[in-house]
Amino acid sequence: MSLNSIFQYFVPKDKKIFFPLFEQASNNVVVMATVLVETVNSTNPATREELFKQIDKLENKGDEITHQVYLELGKNFITPFDREDIHALASAIDDVADYIQGAANRMNLYRIDDYNEHIRKLSELVLQCSLDLEKAVRELKDLKNVRAIADSCIRINSVENQADYVFDRAVADLFLYEKDAIRLIKYKEIYSALETATDMCEDAADVMESILVKNA
Amino acid sequence: MSLNSIFQYFVPKDKKIFFPLFEQASNNVVVMATVLVETVNSTNPATREELFKQIDKLENKGDEITHQVYLELGKNFITPFDREDIHALASAIDDVADYIQGAANRMNLYRIDDYNEHIRKLSELVLQCSLDLEKAVRELKDLKNVRAIADSCIRINSVENQADYVFDRAVADLFLYEKDAIRLIKYKEIYSALETATDMCEDAADVMESILVKNA
Amino acid sequence: MSLNSIFQYFVPKDKKIFFPLFEQASNNVVVMATVLVETVNSTNPATREELFKQIDKLENKGDEITHQVYLELGKNFITPFDREDIHALASAIDDVADYIQGAANRMNLYRIDDYNEHIRKLSELVLQCSLDLEKAVRELKDLKNVRAIADSCIRINSVENQADYVFDRAVADLFLYEKDAIRLIKYKEIYSALETATDMCEDAADVMESILVKNA
Numbered sequence: 001m002s003l004n005s006i007f008q009y010f011v012p013k014d015k016k017i018f019f020p021l022f023e024q025a026s027n028n029v030v031v032m033a034t035v036l037v038e039t040v041n042s043t044n045p046a047t048r049e050e051l052f053k054q055i056d057k058l059e060n061k062g063d064e065i066t067h068q069v070y071l072e073l074g075k076n077f078i079t080p081f082d083r084e085d086i087h088a089l090a091s092a093i094d095d096v097a098d099y100i101q102g103a104a105n106r107m108n109l110y111r112i113d114d115y116n117e118h119i120r121k122l123s124e125l126v127l128q129c130s131l132d133l134e135k136a137v138r139e140l141k142d143l144k145n146v147r148a149i150a151d152s153c154i155r156i157n158s159v160e161n162q163a164d165y166v167f168d169r170a171v172a173d174l175f176l177y178e179k180d181a182i183r184l185i186k187y188k189e190i191y192s193a194l195e196t197a198t199d200m201c202e203d204a205a206d207v208m209e210s211i212l213v214k215n216a
Numbered sequence: 217m218s219l220n221s222i223f224q225y226f227v228p229k230d231k232k233i234f235f236p237l238f239e240q241a242s243n244n245v246v247v248m249a250t251v252l253v254e255t256v257n258s259t260n261p262a263t264r265e266e267l268f269k270q271i272d273k274l275e276n277k278g279d280e281i282t283h284q285v286y287l288e289l290g291k292n293f294i295t296p297f298d299r300e301d302i303h304a305l306a307s308a309i310d311d312v313a314d315y316i317q318g319a320a321n322r323m324n325l326y327r328i329d330d331y332n333e334h335i336r337k338l339s340e341l342v343l344q345c346s347l348d349l350e351k352a353v354r355e356l357k358d359l360k361n362v363r364a365i366a367d368s369c370i371r372i373n374s375v376e377n378q379a380d381y382v383f384d385r386a387v388a389d390l391f392l393y394e395k396d397a398i399r400l401i402k403y404k405e406i407y408s409a410l411e412t413a414t415d416m417c418e419d420a421a422d423v424m425e426s427i428l429v430k431n432a
Numbered sequence: 433m434s435l436n437s438i439f440q441y442f443v444p445k446d447k448k449i450f451f452p453l454f455e456q457a458s459n460n461v462v463v464m465a466t467v468l469v470e471t472v473n474s475t476n477p478a479t480r481e482e483l484f485k486q487i488d489k490l491e492n493k494g495d496e497i498t499h500q501v502y503l504e505l506g507k508n509f510i511t512p513f514d515r516e517d518i519h520a521l522a523s524a525i526d527d528v529a530d531y532i533q534g535a536a537n538r539m540n541l542y543r544i545d546d547y548n549e550h551i552r553k554l555s556e557l558v559l560q561c562s563l564d565l566e567k568a569v570r571e572l573k574d575l576k577n578v579r580a581i582a583d584s585c586i587r588i589n590s591v592e593n594q595a596d597y598v599f600d601r602a603v604a605d606l607f608l609y610e611k612d613a614i615r616l617i618k619y620k621e622i623y624s625a626l627e628t629a630t631d632m633c634e635d636a637a638d639v640m641e642s643i644l645v646k647n648a
Contacts, residue, residue, distance in 0.1 A: 070641065070645075073645050074644070074645055083642070083645055083646060084642065087638075087642055087645070091638070105600060109600060109603065109604040109607070110604070110607050111607075168321060168325060171325065172325040172326070175325070175326050175327075175398065175402060178398075179398075181397035181398050181401070181613035181614075182397075182607065182610075182611075182613050182616060184398060184401065185401070185613070185616065185617070185620075186607060188401075206303075206307070209286065210299070210300065210303055212290065213286075213289045213290055213299055213303070214299060384537060384541055387541065388541040388542070391541070391542050391543075391614065391618060394614075395614075397613035397614050397617070398613075400614060400617065401617070404617075422519075422523070425502065426515070426516065426519055428506065429502075429505045429506055429515055429519070430515060430516075
């Protein structure tokens with residue numbers, strides 16, 4: 001067995017470990033965002049209560065996947081990208097999950113009753129960029145389809161810009177029409193958590209763009 | 217042609233691409249900060265309206281420059297510094313622009329009428345550290361004047377500290393004298409965006425300091 | 433003298449410079465957190481006034497240590513870890529100090545009188561993770577006891593999760609029982625600064641985990 005074939009034998013095994021974990025993590029984010037959209041469109045408080053619990057469980061599941069990426073980083077010498085990038089991508093995807101759960105958690109803790117169009121629109125945008133996040137992560141596996149990854153990252157950036165715009169309008173509306181300062185704070189916080197979830201998607205896209213830059 | 221001269225032939229071309237872009241980006245931030253100072257010192261709502269639009273346009277221009285840095289990073293194999301540092305510096309300068317526009321946007325959306333001394337002072341400090349940011353970026357080109365870059369970074373840190381102090385006083389004032397909670401929130405948000413713009417300048421200075429550390 | 437012994441002669445001198453600085457910085461954070469806990473448990477306004485001043489002085493001392501790390505980074509060619517990691521760890525420890533001082537500063541500026549159980553509990557958690565931060569930093573010196581560093585990092589993560597939970601409960605309480613919007617904002621800001629101090633500890637733990645990943 002030549003040194004080369006020994007290498008080919010060992011390398012793929014190590015490298016292959018990370019991609020399924022990234023796919024699980026980004027798929028978990030998509031499921032969370034889907035449940036979030038369902039929650040904010042539900043008119044039944046009991047159903048929402050149930051969905052909030054699901055989001056909490058999914059966030060825990062995400063934490064476990066992230067932790068496993070870190071564990072594998074500790075065990076594996078050969079990685080498909082720089083160790084730092086694997087760490088950064090795993091923690092960026094984890095941040096998206098954290099903010100989705102954070103937004104849901106606030107809706108629940110603040111006992112929000114009026115799921116208005118801004119909340120529904122922002123949740124929709126979180127789902128949209130989660131889907132593109134998952135798409136880009138899937139393509140990362142072979143780096144063959146660099147164009148597809150770059151396109152997903154561009155779409156994530158564009159959705160994040162839309163979320164900024166919706167957030168600004170939503171907050172301007174609050175300051176124009178909401179006379180109850182405490183209600184204003186509650187809604188502003190929820191809008192902000194949702195908007196930050198799209199920011200975190202953009203951070204993950206930035207990590208992937210920098211992986212492309214270094215490896216393409 | 218020796219290998220060395222071939223190298224000299226190719227390297228500078230690639231390397232030279234980034235500096236004009238960084239200079240454009242930091243100069244754009246200086247223009248934005250200058251317009252901001254003009255805005256907060258204007259007493260004419262129509263003039264302010266016009267200046268807010270200018271800031272928005274400049275922010276778009278900044279986005280395009282940042283995007284071009286990323287594109288060049290993808291195309292160029294040889295870079296003057298680590299690819300990560302180029303990415304980090306471009307995105308740090310972009311963040312300064314984002315927060316200047318964010319502050320202006322809030323002033324506009326919240327229909328602020330009283331441009332008080334805190335807002336004027338914080339805007340002045342944003343301009344001050346933008347000027348030092350531009351100065352440092354210009355010197356980055358040849359890394360000959362390491363002292364000048366380090367001095368600008370130190371001044372940025374000192375201005376950021378002043379901005380922290382002004383922010384704290386401004387917020388303490390709000391809590392002492394402002395009885396309208398919603399007005400309090402509006403002003404606090406604007407102070408905070410202005411103060412964060414100086415934080416982002418400090419982040420850019422940190423990136424430059426770490427470039428010095430690695431390359432000097 | 434062999435090349436090897438020349439190396440052994442020079443390397444340790446350079447490398448040894450950073451560890452005492454990191455230990456000083458993390459010990460300073462522990463002292464700050466200890467004074468913070470003392471402050472929030474004191475019932476005497478004059479004593480608190482005095483303790484706030486101590487925290488400010490300690491924060492300045494921390495700034496000087498951080499600055500010295502950066503200076504040494506500029507002077508020393510050989511570092512025990514990647515230069516970036518040394519920079520990142522120093523600035524992460526500095527961030528913990530900043531947020532402890534930030535929280536204390538707000539308590540002081542907002543003239544808080546009721547140091548409730550949430551404030552006391554969160555301050556306690558800040559102290560707890562500061563202690564683990566110091567423990568991990570001490571072990572970093574020889575990287576022999578990788579298990580001990582990893583365990584401290586895991587405990588920091590767990591304390592940060594507890595702080596999240598306490599923060600959420602505290603904010604939910606505010607929204608349920610606090611009818612004065614301005615008081616609500618003040619308390620929310622203080623809870624948030626305390627919780628962010630534990631986030632910054634987690635960031636420092638992340639840097640140490642990534643140092644382990646790269647060097648173990």
